[in-house]
Amino acid sequence: MNLTEAVRQRRSIRQFLDKPVPESLIKEILTDALWAPSWGNTQPWEIVVVSGDVLATFKRENISALDTGQAFSPDVTIPEVWPASLKKRYKDVGKSVLGSLEIAREDLEGRGKYYRQMFSFFDAPVLLMFLVDRDVSLEYAMLDIGSIMQTVCLLAQDKGLGTCILAASINYGKIAHKLLQVPDNKRFVIGTSLGWPDTEAQVNQFARERGELDEFVKWVK
Numbered sequence: 771m772n773l774t775e776a777v778r779q780r781r782s783i784r785q786f787l788d789k790p791v792p793e794s795l796i797k798e799i800l801t802d803a804l805w806a807p808s809w810g811n812t813q814p815w816e817i818v819v820v821s822g823d824v825l826a827t828f829k830r831e832n833i834s835a836l837d838t839g840q841a842f843s844p845d846v847t848i849p850e851v852w853p854a855s856l857k858k859r860y861k862d863v864g865k866s867v868l869g870s871l872e873i874a875r876e877d878l879e880g881r882g883k884y885y886r887q888m889f890s891f892f893d894a895p896v897l898l899m900f901l902v903d904r905d906v907s908l909e910y911a912m913l914d915i916g917s918i919m920q921t922v923c924l925l926a927q928d929k930g931l932g933t934c935i936l937a938a939s940i941n942y943g944k945i946a947h948k949l950l951q952v953p954d955n956k957r958f959v960i961g962t963s964l965g966w967p968d969t970e971a972q973v974n975q976f977a978r979e980r981g982e983l984d985e986f987v988k989w990v991k
């Protein structure tokens with residue numbers, strides 16, 4: 771797969787096969803991903819690879835927290851308010867995801883079930899959690915985390931693996947700190963599920979949308 775194909779073909783995977791990912795493959799992806807650029811080559815990222823029993827417990831505790839209405843405790847604030855035009859895109863992708871799962875807007879039970887799936891990281895066999903030290907300015911470190919996160923997703927794509935970047939994975943920060951044994955001087959910035967995509971699943975097939983080039987790009991000569 772060439773790079774353009776990897777960029778174009780990567781999509782968020784929300785249903786995975788029940789098939790383990792060899793540790794050697796994860797190691798290969800992460801070793802290559804370390805070549806992602808960072809400010810001043812500071813490489814401020816840390817990555818926790820979560821699988822097995824700990825992942826199972828993380829999913830279980832997240833769902834229990836969700837079901838009992840526990841307050842979110844992310845280390846990085848996830849914005850709730852978005853400008854209208856961006857909010858529309860966000861709503862549109864939500865409609866596409868739920869539509870592909872045949873969950874109607876008014877089907878609160880179905881939506882709740884889907885939400886629980888998201889907080890179980892769509893049952894991926896692996897979750898990669900990206901962290902930075904609290905001593906590092908978060909505003910700037912976000913760029914570096916974004917850089918390595920997308921690099922990981924593209925390298926995974928190249929190996930036939932699927933990913934879904936998941937803000938949902940950091941919502942219950944306190945649970946993550948406890949279970950992954952990460953001290954409070956580190957922040958969980960984002961997590962990414964990783965596994966073999968179920969290519970038959972409709973939720974992995976719906977048509978995705980992007981704006982036109984002119985919406986985003988201005989040429990100045």
Ligand SMILES: Cc1cc2nc3c(=O)[nH]c(=O)nc-3n(C[C@H](O)[C@H](O)[C@H](O)COP(=O)(O)O)c2cc1C
Nearest residue numbers: 780781782783863888934935936937938939960978
């Ligand atoms: C920072 C970030 C957080 C995200 N969090 C979630 C999430 O919590 N749940 C989810 O289903 N998708 C999440 N996504 C995936 C986006 O919805 C997805 O990237 C977007 O709709 C574009 O679709 P594509 O990845 O299939 O191209 C997140 C993506 C990013 C970059």
